[in-house]
Amino acid sequence: MSVISQTLGSVPKVAQDSKVSAQDVNVYYSEKHSLKAVNLEIRSNEVTALIGPSGCGKSTFLRCLNRMNDLIDGARVEGTILLDGEDIYDRIIDVVQLRARIGMVFQKPNPFPKSIFDNVAYGPRIHGLARSAADLEEIVIKSLERAGLFEEVKDRMEEPGTGLSGGQQQRLCIARAIAVSPEVILMDEPCSALDPIATAKVEELIDELRQNFTIVIVTHSMQQAARVSQRTAFFHLGELVEVGDTEQIFTNPQHKLTQGYITGRFG
Amino acid sequence: MTELTETLPATAAAERVGAHLKARYAAETRFRLYGIVAIVVALSFLAILLFTIISRGYSAFAQTQVEVPITFDAALLNPDGKADVQEALKDADYGAVIRQSLLAKFPDFAGQRQATREVTRIVSTGATDQLRSMVMSNPSLIGQTKEIWLPVEAPVDQLMKGATGRTADQGGNFGAYELTAIDQLKAEGRLHQRFNHWLFTQGDSRQPELAGLRGAIAGSFFTLFVTVLLSFPLGVAAAVYLEEFAPKNKWTDVIEVNINNLAAVPSIVFGLLALEIFLNVFGLPRSSPLVGGLALTLVSLPTIIIAGRVALKAVPPWIREAAFGLGASPLQTVIHHVLPLAMPGILTGTIIGMARAVGETAPLLMIGMVAFIVDMPGSPLEPSTVLPVQVYLWATSPERAFVERTSAAIIVLLVFLAVMNAAAIYLRKKFERRW
Numbered sequence: 193m194s195v196i197s198q199t200l201g202s203v204p205k206v207a208q209d210s211k212v213s214a215q216d217v218n219v220y221y222s223e224k225h226s227l228k229a230v231n232l233e234i235r236s237n238e239v240t241a242l243i244g245p246s247g248c249g250k251s252t253f254l255r256c257l258n259r260m261n262d263l264i265d266g267a268r269v270e271g272t273i274l275l276d277g278e279d280i281y282d283r284i285i286d287v288v289q290l291r292a293r294i295g296m297v298f299q300k301p302n303p304f305p306k307s308i309f310d311n312v313a314y315g316p317r318i319h320g321l322a323r324s325a326a327d328l329e330e331i332v333i334k335s336l337e338r339a340g341l342f343e344e345v346k347d348r349m350e351e352p353g354t355g356l357s358g359g360q361q362q363r364l365c366i367a368r369a370i371a372v373s374p375e376v377i378l379m380d381e382p383c384s385a386l387d388p389i390a391t392a393k394v395e396e397l398i399d400e401l402r403q404n405f406t407i408v409i410v411t412h413s414m415q416q417a418a419r420v421s422q423r424t425a426f427f428h429l430g431e432l433v434e435v436g437d438t439e440q441i442f443t444n445p446q447h448k449l450t451q452g453y454i455t456g457r458f459g
Numbered sequence: 460m461t462e463l464t465e466t467l468p469a470t471a472a473a474e475r476v477g478a479h480l481k482a483r484y485a486a487e488t489r490f491r492l493y494g495i496v497a498i499v500v501a502l503s504f505l506a507i508l509l510f511t512i513i514s515r516g517y518s519a520f521a522q523t524q525v526e527v528p529i530t531f532d533a534a535l536l537n538p539d540g541k542a543d544v545q546e547a548l549k550d551a552d553y554g555a556v557i558r559q560s561l562l563a564k565f566p567d568f569a570g571q572r573q574a575t576r577e578v579t580r581i582v583s584t585g586a587t588d589q590l591r592s593m594v595m596s597n598p599s600l601i602g603q604t605k606e607i608w609l610p611v612e613a614p615v616d617q618l619m620k621g622a623t624g625r626t627a628d629q630g631g632n633f634g635a636y637e638l639t640a641i642d643q644l645k646a647e648g649r650l651h652q653r654f655n656h657w658l659f660t661q662g663d664s665r666q667p668e669l670a671g672l673r674g675a676i677a678g679s680f681f682t683l684f685v686t687v688l689l690s691f692p693l694g695v696a697a698a699v700y701l702e703e704f705a706p707k708n709k710w711t712d713v714i715e716v717n718i719n720n721l722a723a724v725p726s727i728v729f730g731l732l733a734l735e736i737f738l739n740v741f742g743l744p745r746s747s748p749l750v751g752g753l754a755l756t757l758v759s760l761p762t763i764i765i766a767g768r769v770a771l772k773a774v775p776p777w778i779r780e781a782a783f784g785l786g787a788s789p790l791q792t793v794i795h796h797v798l799p800l801a802m803p804g805i806l807t808g809t810i811i812g813m814a815r816a817v818g819e820t821a822p823l824l825m826i827g828m829v830a831f832i833v834d835m836p837g838s839p840l841e842p843s844t845v846l847p848v849q850v851y852l853w854a855t856s857p858e859r860a861f862v863e864r865t866s867a868a869i870i871v872l873l874v875f876l877a878v879m880n881a882a883a884i885y886l887r888k889k890f891e892r893r894w
Contacts, residue, residue, distance in 0.1 A: 263783060265707050292785075292786040298780060300777060304781060304796060305800065314782075314787075369785070
């Protein structure tokens with residue numbers, strides 16, 4: 193809680209340092225209108241939690257931010273999403289480059305069927321980040337250290353990443369994402385497949401990563417949202433119902449739907 | 460509440476479940492039995508097939524040979540006393556050498572024309588080539604006498620193997636002198652069944668004892684080589700494009716349906732297509748493994764494309780998500796992640812396609828690979844035949860000795876397939892990384 197009150201004190205209500213800005217975003221899957229006129233500011237070096245019942249559009253919104261919806265046939269995104277003032281859906285934006293700037297961690301830990309080293313090294317390799325083998329090794333080690341995994345895997349870097357435990361795999365995926373030095377990390381329910389201890393470790397890690405990255409996390413667990421985030425956005429039936437500082441959302445929700453959801457009356 | 464009162468009392472329900480249980484178990488036992496019967500039937504058919512082929516064909520791997528003390532008579536080998544001995548040896552009458560040496564064994568028959576003719580018939584006419592190459596590589600043999608094993612004519616071979624009897628109504632066709640000579644040679648221990656190396660070192664021949672599969676094996680190899688070289692990359696490229704890159708719309712649906720239809724097209728139709736396009740339009744050499752390979756590429760492409768797409772579809776979508784999420788381009792995603800995981804499946808499909816291609820006969824008949832070709836093909840551009848076509852050619856030959864040789868050719872074809880499959884399984888296991 194101290195973290196949150198500190199943030200409340202230092203960050204003004206209207207954020208100047210908006211990292212990502214979604215303006216009037218609509219998403220259609222074929223005929224289905226999945227996301228309706230969403231406006232949301234995501235501030236840099238903060239954790240923004242997206243909460244809401246299943247099918248409310250929070251994952252859809254997350255996937256708009258790094259254009260993963262492009263891969264789905266029949267998906268259509270309208271509106272404007274700005275990353276540092278640049279429209280990411282603009283034609284001049286290279287989607288490959290965009291995804292290097294906005295990394296993603298998925299619900300199910302999904303390491304490649306390759307060694308631990310190669311998993312983390314893959315991103316830097318394809319983007320040409322390392323100038324030499326030593327350089328690459330340094331990036332890999334640093335990323336694993338930042339993901340809090342290095343001590344656990346330093347003696348078995350050549351073993352398959354899929355042989356790790358679920359929690360370790362998810363931290364490996366986080367290491368893989370931060371190895372390309374993104375500005376924003378999107379996390380889609382990163383702890384839903386993990387046990388409580390692994391979850392605690394990942395949450396701790398998210399809080400540390402906030403120093404260097406802007407994080408957007410989709411979660412089903414309200415406790416998790418309360419623990420890790422500074423700002424929370426509540427979605428319902430494709431609409432953004434309420435967004436505010438996490439403390440305010442959980443202690444003094446302005447909307448009846450939000451209140452109903454966080455008190456467990458539905459969802 | 461009404462529902463509850465309508466349900467059965469617990470004891471009655473248990474009774475009914477018990478009665479029903481028996482029927483369920485009976486059904487399960489029956490079903491398992493059907494499965495076992497089906498497998499036993501399938502296996503017994505396979506066993507019958509293998510037994511028939513092997514029991515008929517194994518004898519073709521041996522060939523009766525006769526040991527004759529051959530005298531390399533200088534008067535016969537170099538009658539004009541040419542200075543260039545090699546030149547003389549090339550054109551020498553080795554038939555006369557064999558005749559003279561053989562008749563020396565039977566002094567009783569001396570001067571009898573009929574007897575001479577019949578005795579000469581015992582040794583295969585192909586034995587002359589054997590002697591020629593022997594003497595030419597070692598001219599010091601001239602003037603010497605040496606015991607040499609020579610192949611006998613097919614009818615004698617069949618008689619020795621017990622396939623035919625001595626008399627005409629038993630399938631034999633021998634003269635009285637010939638039988639006397641055979642009996643004498645046999646009594647002297649000069650007739651033996653030895654390994655039939657001609658089967659693997661010779662091309663096709665009208666004489667069964669000299670007919671071999673080497674030309675057909677080489678032809679099959681070249682044909683398959685062309686087929687693999689073309690159909691694997693084409694098939695994989697098509698499958699990857701359709702599965703990973705092509706937009707899902709009406710056109711790709713039409714393409715998909717048509718590829719599935721092509722897989723069901725009779726192979727002889729592809730043969731006609733190959734005849735028209737590759738021979739008539741492009742003027743590629745007739746009967747060549749190149750054209751055969753092209754025709755078989757047409758036959759096997761649909762199979763490979765379909766198998767490739769299934770294998771690509773089976774790669775879990777989160778692999779692609781993970782790669783895309785890191786900013787990999789579609790091509791990098793496919794090459795680095797999707798294709799390696801799909802490779803075992805694609806290889807399996809390719810093997811099935813190749814196995815079908817190796818056994819394919821009909822399209823090759825259309826492009827002239829059914830011709831009687833004695834020479835060994837040295838490249839995919841030379842006329843050749845292939846194993847299944849050779850089986851077909853021998854099966855239609857009238858000579859008794861071709862019966863066992865047909866089965867032997869089938870055995871060789873099956874071994875060819877088995878080796879191919881084993882190699883493919885090994886490759887697949889090597890690519891398969893189950894992490």
